[in-house]
Amino acid sequence: MVVLAKGELEQIALPAAQPPQADVRSVDLSAPDAACALVAACEEHGFFMVTGHGVPMELVRAAEAAAAEFFALPQGEKEEARPLGYGSKWIGGNGDLGWIEYLLLGVTPAGAVPVASASSSTLPCAAASVSSSTPACPLRDVLDEYTVAARRMACAVLELMAEGLGVGPPDALARLVTRSDSDCMLRVNHYPPRPAPELGTSRGPNLTGFGEHTDPQIISVLRSNGTSGLEIALRDGAWASVPPDRDAFFINVGDTLQVLTNGRFRSVRHRVVVNSERSRVSMIFFGGPPPGERLAPLPQLLGDGGRSRYREFTWGEFKSSGCRTRLAEDRLSRFEN
Structure with missing residues (x-):
């Protein structure tokens, strides 16, 4: 449930325009040409769909069903669910609002742990994890299992990217996500159906679910329950709607991967618009490097001139900078040469 104060609904209301459908590349990770296909997709939109991923769909369905069951609980029970990092409405502490409630979990070698002060984090990168000595929780157990599978897939994608780029060693990118101190996270978002239409109107308003932004990490692995709402920004800045798919995963290039590839790969701007009478549940694994x-x-990617588009920085510095920004701000511009 999302409870908005007076005036907040107007802040997240959107025009009723329906953008055209995006032409999203589909890459079969088991195909012989997967490495080249991944590079082409990252250079085009920085966003693509993957099949042949090897993640058991029964695990995916179980995680989605368990999440939907949790979000259907009475509000008081959800707000008391500290082992799950529950929050709603506020996306960060800098004023961004959305028609959303969510779970935010850090990923450690021991499994997923709730994120401290989740309601004040700007993006999934912007909060520290609390101790893993939290009580056992059936939903967290299935999310733990799902996270292991999502991270394995993210690493396989990163290894194929390195191969396609001609970058060595094979784990040049994946190692940043597999280390025991890697800053990875799992976010489970629930976008309730849009509000009922006002008297005298035929349909309810379109609302901002999650405002436009780029993901700061290296890679994001996204699943949704087949409900529309996700939109990506094309090269010309126009928005396009991503067709939902019940069986595929979607991959986002993050800001950090754009830096590592010296701008060759594009960190895609995206948002979620709530314009459906159906709930949307999405699960996003964020693969980040150690702080x-x-x-x-x-x-190997500097080119003949050897010019770096970005100055060197630590992941901790980038996170700290991102905590001070609004969702739509360009965080990378502060680190350009």
């Missing part, structure tokens, strides 16, 4: 990892374009 102290120094990040800069890979030497």
Whole structure:
């Protein structure tokens, strides 16, 4: 349930325009040409769909069903669910609002743990995890299992990207997500159906579910329950709607991967618009590097001139900078040469 104070509904109301459907590339990870296809997709939109991923669909369905069951609980029970990092409405502490409630979990070698002060985090990168000595929770158990599978897939995608770029060693990118101190997170978002139409109107308003932004990490692995709402920004800035798919996963290039590839890969701007009478549940695994990892374009991708578009920085520095921004701000511009 999302409870908005007077005036807040107007802040997230959107025009009723329906953008055209995006032409989203589909990449079969088991195909011989997967590495080249991934590179082409990252250079085009920085967003694509993957099949042949090897993640058991029964696990995906179980995680989605368990999440939907949780979000259907009475509001008081959800707000008391500290082991799950529950929050609603506020997306960060800088004024961004959305028609959304969510779970925010850090990923550690011991499993998923709730994120401290989730309601004040700007993006999934912007909060620290609390101790993993939290009580056992059936939903968290299935999310733990799902997270293991999503991280495995993210690493497989990153290894194929490195192959397609001609970057060595094979784990040049994936190692940043597999280390025990890697800053990975799982976010489970629930977008309730849009409000009922006002008297005298035929349909309810379109609302901002999650405002436009780029993901700050290296890679994002997204699943949704087949309800529309996700939109991506094309090269010309126009928005396009992503057709839902019940069996595929979607991959976002993050800001950090744009830096590592010296701008060759594009960090895609995206948002979620609530315009449906159906609930949308999405699960996003964010693969981030260790906090102290120094990040800069890979030497093999600097080109003949050897010019780096970005100055070196740590993931911790980038996170700290992002905490002070609104969702739609360009965080990378502060780190350009």
